[in-house]
Amino acid sequence: MRSLPVFKVLNLNADWPMRGQFAVIFCRNVVIYFDEPTRERLWGRLADKLESGGFLYVGHSEKVANPRQCGLEQVAPTIYRKAR
Structure with a gap:
């Protein structure tokens, strides 16, 4: 399991190098x-980087203002799921 996650540091306002x-x-x-x-x-x-049914975890002080506009649904206070 330890070999599966990938951690990256990146500038959120710049182009993202991740594919898929x-x-x-x-x-x-x-x-x-x-x-x-x-x-x-x-x-x-x-949200665009999530696969269908994928999850976005945010901090306790954060909230996606318009989740449906991004194709997300809130499933818990800090968890959003991309629509299938």
Whole structure:
């Protein structure tokens, strides 16, 4: 199991080098530091990187303002799932 996860440091406002889609993305306690338009754009970009039915985990102080607009549904206070 330890060999499966991939951890990367990247600039969220720059082009992302990752290809394909992911079953789960953890983006915790970082988006709160951006202004609202940037947050909305980042939530959309993260949702685009999720495979259908994939999960996005956010920090306890974060909330996707319009999850349906990104194709997400909130399933717990800090967990969103991409629509199938």
